[in-house]
Amino acid sequence: MVSDADLAAIGLTLRLAATTMVLLLLLCTPLAWWLAHTPSRWRGPVSAVVALPLVLPPTVIGFYLLLALGPHGPLGQFSQWLGWGHLPFSFGGLVLGSLVYSLPFAVQPLQHAFEALGQRPLEAAATLGAGPLDRFFSVALPLARTGFITAAILSFAHTVGEFGVVLMLGGNIPGVTRVVSVQIYDHVEALEYPQAHGLAAGMVLFSFVVLLGLNLARRRVAAPVP
Secondary structure (H helix, E strand, O other), X not given: OOOHHHHXXXXXXXHHHHHHHHHHHHHHHHXXXXXXXXXXXXXXXXXXXXXXXXXXXXXXXXXXXXXXXOXXXXXXXXXXXXXXXXXXXXXXXXXXXXXXXXXXXXXXXXXXXXXXXXXXXXXXXXXXXXXXXXXXXXXXXXXXXXXXXXXXHHHHHHHHOOOHHHHHHHOOOOOOOXXXXXXXXXXXXXXXXXXXXXXXXXXXXXXXXXXXXXHHHHHHXXXXXX
């Protein structure tokens, strides 16, 4: 049986994943465009920083975010100056941690999609009088739709499955920071294996559906128009 605590954790997790996905698409689109086209020598270091969450343990990311967002950290002092209060152990802190944790899952698909466009469609639009912004919104974005679909699905799913970052940064506050992965951990710690099994099986099914849907979406978008 799914308890009220389980439902609250599921709702919070979906809210966190949806918020993170939308913010990542907005923030990562210009970053991915810059990485795909810049000749700057900073491209390598910036790409490495973006990819760090892929290799760092989530607890390491969560620990340093906790220090940075704490009352004596630079980001924590800045958030207090803005009147946002303390971000650790709050939903806002979870969002910020999720943005960092899922960053490469949004940037890299978008970057690859922009790189795959090449310069010919943009140059053709320029010859017809389209300005830089017009070329970006009317040419680049529609042609890179596969990258946007991939980035949206992966960033959403990756946020749903995070554990170490949210536990380090948000703790285990019911209805505030207790997401599904932490709820499963609580069930296992209390030897409530049937409840843990129900949520864990749901996560497995969700992951399978996400990957299946991603493959189908890619094939549908890439299919030639008759």
